[in-house]
Amino acid sequence: MKKLKLLTNIEESYDELRYKTSWPTRKQVVKSAIIVMIASVLIAIAIFIMDQVVNALMHFIYGL
Secondary structure (H helix, E strand, O other), X not given: OOOOHHHHHHHHHHHHHHHHOXXXXXXXXXXXHHHHHHHHXXXXXXXXXXXXXXXXXXXXXXXX
């Protein structure tokens, strides 16, 4: 009996994830997460500052 192509693809995907993928350690994941959080906060601060500058400029130009 011929297997469905979908089942074959699922089995191959499972095998690749199980045996061929190198997963990061917990320490690496935590370190990466901290870096992403710090970068996100810095970018949010930069956007906030730019927004405040543009807002002040618009109030100055249009006198609102």
